[in-house]
Amino acid sequence: MVIHGFPPFYMAGSEVYTYNLCQELTKNNEVYVFTRIENPYEDPYTYYDEDYHGLKVRRVNKPLRDYTLTDKYLDPKIDAVFETFLEEIKPDVVHIGHLSHLSTNLPEIARKKGCPVIYTLHDFWLKCYRGQLIKPDLQICSDPSDENCLDCVKRTFKDKWDIEDVKVYRKHMDAVISQIDLLLSPSHFLLDFYKNNGVDDKKLVFSKYGFNKSIILPKKRNYENDSKISFGFMGRVIPVKGIKILLEAFRELERSELHIFGSVGGQKVFLEKYVDENIFFDGSFDNWEINKVLEIIDVLVVPSIWYENSPLVIQEAFMAGIPVITSDIGGMAELVENGIDGFTFDTGNKDALKSIMKRIEDNPTILNGLNVSSTKVRSIQDDAAFVQELYREVL
Known part of the structure; x- marks a missing residue:
């Protein structure tokens, strides 16, 4: 190999x-x-x-x-x-x-x-x-x-x-x-x-x-109208991953959390302006500890601006029972069925992403109606x- x-x-x-x-x-x-x-x-x-x-x-x-x-x-x-x-x-x-x-x-x-x-x-x-x-x-x-x-x-x-x-x-x-x-x-x-x-x-x-599939533990989650939603990002914190779009979209939400799991490195000085009481840069993680990361996340966001071909993180989220919001291009759009196990949005469109996140924040019970399953994961x-x-x- x-x-x-x-x-x-x-x-x-x-x-x-x-x-x-x-x-x-x-x-x-x-x-x-x-x-x-x-x-x-x-x-x-x-x-x-x-x-x-x-x-x-x-x-x-x-x-x-x-x-x-x-x-x-x-x-x-x-x-x-x-x-x-x-x-x-x-x-x-x-x-x-x-x-x-x-x-x-x-x-x-x-x-x-x-x-x-x-x-x-x-x-x-x-x-x-x-x-x-x-x-x-x-x-x-x-x-x-x-x-x-x-x-x-x-x-x-x-x-x-x-x-x-x-x-x-x-x-x-x-x-x-x-x-x-x-x-x-x-x-x-x-x-x-x-x-x-x-x-x-x-x-x-x-x-x-x-x-x-024996590593990631599925968890059944139930949301109430007043549930506080934790959005998450997992991956390299680099421009092509759409991190700026995600941060700008999230800043217009009011009572949710955003957890960024990934190494920031030298970009920290440029991203510090986005930090507030609801945005957390949690750093990189060992893949063997992925359950600890997934336990924190209610909704995974994959906002990449390039044609990602088959992101592992989307399928890892599905194994954990976590819905995904992702860009509507490339292999990302193949994996996520809009309105079924997550949502897709117009790639690079901050307002489109914000609209989906805001809808979930205002009505968390939407997540209860999604059918997120590990059966589609090989x-x-x-x-x-x-x-x-x-x-x-x-x-």
């Missing part, structure tokens, strides 16, 4: 999902993980092996910050470490979760070693260097054309690229995709994006994320069984 970050050092959605999948796969298979770590106190490209919760993990040190776009996707030194790794473990299949900060040559290296390659898509990275189809000015990119990509590169990296460089880059990424046997997509939106952008639909497989056992069948298919 190849992934650009892995617990306990990286705990975003793709990393946590990959960890859970590996744990389930290891019950019937021998699983090795190849990942990176950022340790500024050790030499670059040194690596070490460890047993992490029963998983055999090789962590390669890559502490240098990426200053150019090329640094972000091509790395001959990572290639060399990976090739040695494959020679040592001799895997039957290589399953990739993400290649950012590693090297896009890894699929070709695996194929040359006789290993079929499966890739789980977590974003748009194989077709959009930012991975999120969003421009530096936070506007959604509806067309990842050569011209639009060049504009993004010039505004983000110090590369002196022209349109021909972009064409070479995009041709390279298409070659990377050609080395992959199957691409798994957890949302129809993401699958359709790749299909509409030239990927052979025979390679594309819809496969929802699986979850360890188990990690079903997920792993399906993935194993795909492994057999490509062998």
Whole structure:
């Protein structure tokens, strides 16, 4: 299993999902993980092996910050470490979760070693260097054309690229995709994006994320007319997550609470103006302690302004019996049925979000009529069984 970050050092959605999948796969298979770590106190490209919760993990040190776009996707030194790794473990299949900060040559290296390659898509990275189809000015990119990509590169990296460089880059990424046997997509939106952008639909497989449903405890909640509602946000506190929209919408409510669970980091100075007696920046949390977080939240808000493909937090909320308010685009809109297990709103529209939150604040019993169920969430056992069948298919 190849992934650009892995617990306990990286705990975003793709990393946590990959960890859970590996744990389930290891019950019937021998699983090795190849990942990176950022340790500024050790030499670059040194690596070490460890047993992490029963998983055999090789962590390669890559502490240098990426200053150019090329640094972000091509790395001959990572290639060399990976090739040695494959020679040592001799895997039957290589399953990739993400290649950012590693090297896009890894699929070709695996194929040359006789290993079929499966890739789980977590974003748009194989077709959009930012991975999120969003421009530096936070506007959604509806067309990842050569011209639009060049504009993004010039505004983000110090590369002196022209349109021909972009064409070479995009041709390279298409070659990377050609080395992959199957691409798994957890949302129809993401699958359709790749299909509409030239990927052979025979390679594309819809496969929802699986979850360890024994970890999150469901709780039946009943609300009265005077119940005080606790809205919650879980995730990285960064602009594309729509955090500013959420804070501005919530400030116009009167008697609810808002809990922000996620690392604020250097943005704290910019967000302090939003702090009042009803807004709490609770900091990051260990995913193993997720029940403590979900216990506080009555309604989860996922206001992202980019095409999130299948947010884990939405499905984690459903397992806990918590309704979700989310943006009406991408995989978010696939997961939440408006008026059934939550509400959707016009992406980026502060007033639309405020209207929904205010309606819940004024009439909390609305929540009693929602049908939030964990049955629509796939188990990690079903997920792993399906993935194993795909492994057999490509062998």
